[in-house]
Amino acid sequence: QKEVEQDPGPLSVPEGAIVSLNCTYSNSAFQYFMWYRQYSRKGPELLMYTYSSGNKEDGRFTAQVDKSSKYISLFIRDSQPSDSATYLCAIWRGQNFVFGPGTRLSVLP
Amino acid sequence: NAGVTQTPKFRVLKTGQSMTLLCAQDMNHEYMYWYRQDPGMGLRLIHYSVGEGTTAKGEVPDGYNVSRLKKQNFLLGLESAAPSQTSVYFCASRDSQGVVTEAFFGQGTRLTVV
Numbered sequence: 001q002k003e004v005e006q007d008p009g010p011l012s013v014p015e016g017a018i019v020s021l022n023c024t025y026s027n028s029a030f031q032y033f034m035w036y037r038q039y040s041r042k043g044p045e046l047l048m049y050t051y052s053s054g055n056k057e058d059g060r061f062t063a064q065v066d067k068s069s070k071y072i073s074l075f076i077r078d079s080q081p082s083d084s085a086t087y088l089c090a091i092w093r094g095q096n097f098v099f100g101p102g103t104r105l106s107v108l109p
Numbered sequence: 110n111a112g113v114t115q116t117p118k119f120r121v122l123k124t125g126q127s128m129t130l131l132c133a134q135d136m137n138h139e140y141m142y143w144y145r146q147d148p149g150m151g152l153r154l155i156h157y158s159v160g161e162g163t164t165a166k167g168e169v170p171d172g173y174n175v176s177r178l179k180k181q182n183f184l185l186g187l188e189s190a191a192p193s194q195t196s197v198y199f200c201a202s203r204d205s206q207g208v209v210t211e212a213f214f215g216q217g218t219r220l221t222v223v
Contacts, residue, residue, distance in 0.1 A: 008149055032209040043113075043199055043214030044152070051209075088151065092209045095159060096142060096167065101151035 001026050006089055006100030015109050019076040023089035023100045026070065032092035033065050035074045038102065039085045047087070048074070079107045111135050115200050115215035122190040122222045130185040130218050132200030139205035141183040142167075142212065143175060145196040152199065158183055159205070190222045 006023045013019055021035075032051055036044035048063045050056045050072075056063045062075040072089055088102040116131045132141065139160050144152040154167030158177040172194060174186045183202075187194060197219050201212040 004151075006151075041217070043201075043216050045214070046211045049209070049211075095140070095165075096154055096157055097212060098154075099144075099152040101149055 003027060003093075003098045004089060004091055004100040007103055008101050010104040010106060012106045012108060013079055015079060015081060015107055017079050017107070019074075019079050019083070019105060019107075021074040021076075021087050021089075021103050021105070023072045024070055025072070025091055027091075028067065028070060030091045030093070033063070033072045034090040034092070034097070035061075035063055036088045036090055036099070037085045038088060044088055081107050081109050083107050113200055113202055113213050113215040115198075115218050117218060118216065119219045120221070122187075122220065124190060124192060124222060126190050127186070127188050128190065128220075129187075130198055130200075130220075132183045132185070132202075132215060134181055134183075134200075134202040134213070136202060136204070136213065137180070138202035138213075139180075140203045141177065142201045142203075143173070143183065143185045144199045144201065145169065146199060146217075147196050155185065155198075190220075192222045194220065195222045196220060 034049040035047045037047045038044040050063045053067045060077045064073040086102040086104045089100040090097045113134045142157040143155040156175040161180040200215045203212045204210045
């Protein structure tokens with residue numbers, strides 16, 4: 001079983017839609033969870049991170065962790081064409097990160 | 110502030126050739142990482158370093174070597190390139206202060222081995 005699993009998509013939505021991106025993980029000891037955004041032909045950039053369970057909101061973005069089901073989510077409200085990118089979940093594993101394969105999102109105007 | 114800079118940005122190698130990828134960071138970060146990114150596989154850790162003079166193996170280290178002679182530089186070497194090493198390579202760095210800190214990535218190196 002992979003440590004982090006993520007639906008690779010691609011996912012296409014119309015502008016203004018609510019987007020839900022999800023990952024599952026295998027190790028219940030993980031505590032820190034991150035979402036990175038990667039535009040085409042660029043390096044990933046940190047979007048948000050959360051510690052343990054619960055929600056964290058930043059503008060149109062909400063990150064959610066459910067440790068009981070080992071499930072992490074990123075919600076994007078009022079999605080914009082500029083949100084079109086690949087979204088990678090990542091988990092802190094001590095000295096390094098383990099990344100999901102990423103979900104490619106297209107927001108159509 | 111340049112952040113993390115990778116050299117070169119593109120390269121085509123013939124099978125069996127060698128090359129070195131250079132990663133330079135100007136943020137005085139202790140930790141540096143080399144990842145490869147392949148379609149459907151995400152970012153996979155090749156090697157990493159927790160400080161000058163240290164290196165450690167990641168998830169997919171075979172066929173690669175690294176060196177961290179200076180704190181700001183992390184070199185990734187391919188001694189005898191194989192087509193399976195065709196990939197996009199990303200370097201990242203992060204500060205050691207705090208439990209978890211953001212990883213800053215370079216722009217990537219697109220390597221094709223023919």
